[in-house]
Amino acid sequence: MAGALRKPQLRAAALVLPLSAFILATFVAPLVTMLTRSVYDPMVADTLPETLALLHDWDGQSTPSEAVFETASREMVRAREDRSLGRVATRVNRVESGLRSVIMKSARRLHRVKEVDSWREAMISIEPEWGEAKTWRAIQRAGERITTRHYLHALDLQRDADGSIVLQPPQRRVYLPLLKRTLAVSLGITVLCLLLGYPLAYLIAHAPPRRANLLLLLVLVPFWTSLLVRTTSWIVLLQTEGVVNDTLVALGLIADENRISMIYNMTGTVVAMTHVLLPFMVLPVYSVMRTIPPLYMSAAASLGASFPQAFRRVYWPQTLPGVGAGSLLVFILSIGYYITPALVGGQSGQLISNMIAYHMQQSLNWGLAAALGSILLGCVVALYLLYDRVVGIDRMRLG
Amino acid sequence: MEPPVNSSNHPHVEFEHVSKSYDGRTLVVRDLNLSVAEGEFLTLLGPSGSGKTTCLMMLAGFEAPTSGAIRIDGRSVHDLPPRKRDIGVVFQNYALFPHMTVGGNLAFPLEVRGLDPEQIRERVRRALELVRLGGMEDRRPGKLSGGQQQRVAIARALVFEPRLVLMDEPLGALDRRLREEMQFEVRRIQRTLGVTVVYVTHDQQEAMAMSDRVAVFEEGRVEQVAPPEILYEEPERQFVARFIGDNNILYGSVVGVDGDFCRVDVGGGIVKAFRIAPSRLGDRVAIAIRPERVSLAPKPGVYHNEFDARVEDILFLGDHLRLRLTVCGHSDFIAKIPNIVGHGAVLEGDQVRIGWLLTDCRSLEAPGQE
Ligand SMILES: Nc1ncnc2c1ncn2[C@@H]1O[C@H](COP(=O)(O)OP(=O)(O)OP(=O)(O)O)[C@@H](O)[C@H]1O
Ligand SMILES: [Mg+2]
Numbered sequence: 001m002a003g004a005l006r007k008p009q010l011r012a013a014a015l016v017l018p019l020s021a022f023i024l025a026t027f028v029a030p031l032v033t034m035l036t037r038s039v040y041d042p043m044v045a046d047t048l049p050e051t052l053a054l055l056h057d058w059d060g061q062s063t064p065s066e067a068v069f070e071t072a073s074r075e076m077v078r079a080r081e082d083r084s085l086g087r088v089a090t091r092v093n094r095v096e097s098g099l100r101s102v103i104m105k106s107a108r109r110l111h112r113v114k115e116v117d118s119w120r121e122a123m124i125s126i127e128p129e130w131g132e133a134k135t136w137r138a139i140q141r142a143g144e145r146i147t148t149r150h151y152l153h154a155l156d157l158q159r160d161a162d163g164s165i166v167l168q169p170p171q172r173r174v175y176l177p178l179l180k181r182t183l184a185v186s187l188g189i190t191v192l193c194l195l196l197g198y199p200l201a202y203l204i205a206h207a208p209p210r211r212a213n214l215l216l217l218l219v220l221v222p223f224w225t226s227l228l229v230r231t232t233s234w235i236v237l238l239q240t241e242g243v244v245n246d247t248l249v250a251l252g253l254i255a256d257e258n259r260i261s262m263i264y265n266m267t268g269t270v271v272a273m274t275h276v277l278l279p280f281m282v283l284p285v286y287s288v289m290r291t292i293p294p295l296y297m298s299a300a301a302s303l304g305a306s307f308p309q310a311f312r313r314v315y316w317p318q319t320l321p322g323v324g325a326g327s328l329l330v331f332i333l334s335i336g337y338y339i340t341p342a343l344v345g346g347q348s349g350q351l352i353s354n355m356i357a358y359h360m361q362q363s364l365n366w367g368l369a370a371a372l373g374s375i376l377l378g379c380v381v382a383l384y385l386l387y388d389r390v391v392g393i394d395r396m397r398l399g
Numbered sequence: 400m401e402p403p404v405n406s407s408n409h410p411h412v413e414f415e416h417v418s419k420s421y422d423g424r425t426l427v428v429r430d431l432n433l434s435v436a437e438g439e440f441l442t443l444l445g446p447s448g449s450g451k452t453t454c455l456m457m458l459a460g461f462e463a464p465t466s467g468a469i470r471i472d473g474r475s476v477h478d479l480p481p482r483k484r485d486i487g488v489v490f491q492n493y494a495l496f497p498h499m500t501v502g503g504n505l506a507f508p509l510e511v512r513g514l515d516p517e518q519i520r521e522r523v524r525r526a527l528e529l530v531r532l533g534g535m536e537d538r539r540p541g542k543l544s545g546g547q548q549q550r551v552a553i554a555r556a557l558v559f560e561p562r563l564v565l566m567d568e569p570l571g572a573l574d575r576r577l578r579e580e581m582q583f584e585v586r587r588i589q590r591t592l593g594v595t596v597v598y599v600t601h602d603q604q605e606a607m608a609m610s611d612r613v614a615v616f617e618e619g620r621v622e623q624v625a626p627p628e629i630l631y632e633e634p635e636r637q638f639v640a641r642f643i644g645d646n647n648i649l650y651g652s653v654v655g656v657d658g659d660f661c662r663v664d665v666g667g668g669i670v671k672a673f674r675i676a677p678s679r680l681g682d683r684v685a686i687a688i689r690p691e692r693v694s695l696a697p698k699p700g701v702y703h704n705e706f707d708a709r710v711e712d713i714l715f716l717g718d719h720l721r722l723r724l725t726v727c728g729h730s731d732f733i734a735k736i737p738n739i740v741g742h743g744a745v746l747e748g749d750q751v752r753i754g755w756l757l758t759d760c761r762s763l764e765a766p767g768q769e
Contacts (some may be wrong), residue, residue, distance in 0.1 A: 133477040298461055299494035303508035305558060313507065317498045 264346025288322030445616025667727030
């Protein structure tokens, strides 16, 4: 009996096995790696183990003992020889900027020093920073295997001298404003998509079948066009010497020297992203509208409601599952959107994902990139849970 | 709710030469003339696709007639959109708003009319009591049984006190028992309020049970409009004779005409019948005879029509026997004989004598013959 039951289940499991393997390898594994990387960084701890062990007993204020200096210089020299010192110096530098050159230079000099009376004197004479407590605190912090510093960094927080967490001074805050901007822009794009997409979905849902198919096709064409082609088309249209500006100048609406900058700024990002994401709003809304029998509107009219009244009280509430699904989809897609802002966003139109890409590719601060990515993921999950609480996820209709 | 008022002596509703075509070629409603009196319960009865719903939708304002005029209280409603016609409509699938409570559904027509909340609550309460659903305000329509939903739909169509209510097969989705109960209920409500009701059904028993008058539809045409008894006793068209109750139909040609009567040769004999269709000598006609008006072993000389018949089979149905006979070469002639003779008085294969009155026998137009 149990065997008979299990057999179809086994077969079903076997059918999705390739897919499961694929998802595991391409989605779950990278995700876990990323989450791990945002909190786990053994590089410094592995390279300077003894120094860190000695620093463990240090009071954090005074200059450390001679033993610390001696061990540190030994481990730095050894790390320089096996070429891991650069990576260590980079990590320490991220905690306290300026220390990279201090470490590299000291190691180069110390390499030649064979015998000294006091390693402390020797190191301080190479770089006076070694005499300051904050240098050693920076090494200590960079040496944490499990660390919150990437998250603190990603949220513009820092530890002050006595270790408590405080906000960065306003002029040094980068990520929080960017995160706020990303959320605001995403919200704006979602609203724009709704304003543009809802009437379109209504038109399609109520058109005769042939025209509805044609309109639907037009909605889908952007889907089938390369993202790059679409984005560069916007450049052609919106740039200072572009079609729109040329037309406006030709019509005499603006002067030639006052051409409007509509691209390589936030306007460009919003316009191009709204265009790209519009189908994700139209399709779920349309599919919900199609299931609403026209009878309801007739019934409302027979009960004396004008079209606006019937729409507001009868039609609109019934489309909410589609509106919710579409909005959630557009919002989630836009807070993680990368390529369009990268191409047409210029300086002011960058979003958090562009910053993640920067840390992945340019600054190679993968821990920070991972922390930023996790925060973004957290936003999406929070939004999803909120939607579930307010609307109920089972009421969502994706199509 | 207030009694209906009709200051004029116009009929409440009039269809005048109304035709309707959806595609510009086939007429779904053909030259319809119909009037409904104030407070009347008129049923449109007909087979599927005969244009009943179309008539209702034209009256409610959701479809426009292709030609002809529809009048309410003597005024053409051509330019009046549905929301201004003040007609209660009960749709076939209820069309209750699923996202509103029962109370919300009922309050909706009152809210769009701008009544104050206190008044709305009172009217909703009374309307629900009228359909015996008092206290159900907070339920969701989806959580109600079919019969309850139907009552809510009726209450919603009545709550804003229209003088005219249209119902399109409102009981179609209900099971038999509930349906009979609801027929009674709808009739009671209509009588209580005195509203005019135009009701659509394709169930003839329902039409007979509820209506003041019934309009029988066939392919977009009204075949006959009459009170149920008249429709049953005096069908004027063959379609009506076949559609309402059971009828034996014999075809034949007219061999004698005598004022209101005629004699028809049905092959194996001459039948004397009421001459309903204006037929002349030699015309083909259809003779309709109700099975329950056929008598067994009639006293000689009493009946105008007497024939020999052979009993093909017998169905014993308790209070009556249903005989299938061969008469004048027609083998599907049915006679319903009340069970006063007892079981076994007639047997299969018996030769019997049957008869019926001239007045129970109507000669109607035959197909392809007008
Ligand atoms: N909106 C429409 N567009 C085109 N043709 C229609 C439309 N509504 C009805 N028809 C056609 O008109 C004819 C009459 O339809 P109608 O719905 O009035 O019949 P009905 O008597 O109500 O039938 P039923 O008992 O099945 O409801 C049918 O042949 C139908 O196909
Ligand atoms: Mg119908």
